Amino acid sequence: MQINNQSTIDEEKYDNLNRMNTSQNDVYMNNTDKIDWDNGIDFGNMVAIKKKEKPLQEQILSQKFTQLSIVRNTEQPVTIKNIIDEIDKIPNFLSKRNKSFKAIINQALSITTIIRTNEMIEQLRQMGILIYKTIFIRTHHSLWLTYFKSGTGRLIIQAKEQLNYSTNLPVWPKEINALAQKPTHINKENENEFYMNFVNKHLRILDNQLKEYECELNKRITSIPGNSLQVQHLIETYVEQNLSSLRMEIEHKIQLIHYDYHIQALKLEYYRHDPNVYQKNLMKMLCCSKYEQELTKQEFDLLQQQINYYNSPCQSFECSSLSQSELIYSIQDTNIRQELFNQYKKIAVQSRLDIFNLYMKSAKIQMDECNKKFDTDMKKLKHDRQSSCDNEKISPVMIDLIEQRCNKIGDRIRCTYIFKGKSICVKHN
Template sequence: MYHNKVLVFFKPLEDQVLSQKLSQLSMTSFRTPEHLIEITEDQVENIPYYLTKESKSFQQITSDLSSSELIEELRQLAILIHELLMIEFHKSLWTIYLKSGTGQLQLNQMNHPHHHIQPHLWPLEVQKRMRQQSLDSTDMAACLTYVTQHLDQLNNKMKQYQTKYNMKKNQYINYVPKIQTFVHQQLESARLAIEQQTAIVHYNYNDHVFELKLMAYSPSPVQKQIVHTLNHAKYQEQMTTQEFNLLKYRISIHESSPTSVQIPKEKFYKTIKDPSLRQNLHEQFIKIAEQAKKDMRQLSLSTAQAQMDRYHKEFNMKLEQFNLQQVTLPSDEKFNSTLLHLVEKHWKDISQGVNCFYKYKLDLLRLDSHHN
């Protein structure tokens, strides 16, 4: 059915690295708490740490139970709920992969010609998995077969776990709501990760559709260069804005729950016999260290804001230059109203895509801060 279609691949959003400097501006390090331990699809059938016998979080929700046998049964119930949710998450993502690869992904509506363009765009994850199994990732039919088979496998697993879950649920019906709530809370980060990957697929699909629609207008080399320059400037503007907002939020979390400064175990402290002098030095060290942390955070924030402002001004400058060019360019090089609308609509898509990408990072920080 799909043999005659053109197979197109994309570079994922996360590969579009803007600046290494901004990634180094985080002044606080966040440990990965129990509920945020990464869970991949290959781990669906493994017991996650938060449901092991060593897990403090599971011990807490069953602390009012005296029967070790009952606790173990509820742990097995929680494992089944976990497995069902993980399969559900990945089914939703692979369904998006299938829609992208078969040209059925819902597009952002654009009010211009050539709206019928629905490319077949197989995501990078599909290609990677096929190459790992020595399959031809450039073959449309092979990609389709691989994805549909994978979805069939997920459906079969879900049926198996659903049968086991139904049997155990009926035995412990009074405990089900509490266990379900617990597992949902622990898998919130996994749910967010799936949402992020889904958003990236949509972003790249819309981005490629834009390229195809642009080429349908047969733009001149000058017009293509102008569009590329403006799109890149818009992307930089949005990325630096979101990096600044992310850094601000990180700093606000750090300041709302300050950590105590650790005093280095220097030998000279032990040589100070006078308790008053030793305490005075201790207080001075704390004061200097706290001020240094504050100064570093402010420097990071100022640097991020300066870069955000620079790229904002750069985009506006390039846009102003473009508007001036519209007057001086030959008539065959000028952008008509339909082409202008296409480009402006794409800028909105860029903004939405970057916002979705950073929303995931912010949501993870919120989860982390709530569990600390």
């Protein structure tokens, strides 16, 4: 049984795209959208920093709320070296002692005509490891191919609905800017070629590694007598189930690249209308305001989700370590011990309820403030449109671009929190 090599990207295909793209003079870089996200906002960490000072008690409560609701994302982009290093480590689900994998191997042996030997068991295990490596490489390859498509202006497939901004501009994702570490001698005229060569090099490394693993896997599969196709499918299914978190993470990163592309393309289209300083700041203010509005709303919803989990039966007081008080259990008198335990439980449960209420109150205050601010900023936009003199008026087209960009920013944040919510569910389960 031979492996399908369609996932491998042909070098000639890369070269054709390169020649077409290098001829373009205008290179648009997505340097974390610095122009529009410099008011204390970090797209990577998803944290909004308030400019005005808060009372100490509110600062402490806000900090606790943030710790409960989300973990800040300080993850760096994954390099090819990280991928190769990680793939050389045998995951626990493919280890010799893993009971689930042993069961899969026993099931695979039962559908073949070969005699059960230690050598054959090890051969099936090695097949599982090679399947793991091919899936791992393919998954990361899809991410790097998305980087490539974004940087060459081929990320967005022409939609049925006609957009009023260009979607064939080359926009290199911020992850590539961070990984490539552009030398000082690279200027605006040749940086596109520099980033393209950087991504091409890494794609070819992944391609070559994938071909090597697929070749080894084919040899393993063809050496197995009997139902080799069924054996392969059985082990592949097991490996894919154990790599579902990785697949979900990479798919999420690809989604964010698409959102970032639209956000950047809308900004470039807005600037193409030659806005004055006030109009540039207006877009910046509204986009930041929308960011904080949607961020605090999603924080509120995620916090509610986590509190619901902590209030579930599996997280009851009896299931927590707090219920195992050595001091109370050391009391010999049964009645006194039970009475003290009931008082202790009542205080602990009420304290947790009180702090959860404080968290929700703090989150709702932030959400309402940001929602009110965005509404106010939008009203100001419409008021300025009506009251400004003709040569200073912002055009309806520019207003539409701002609104579209705000919507994409909101969609991006919702996408991130949907992923966070799914990750929490996977972790709890």
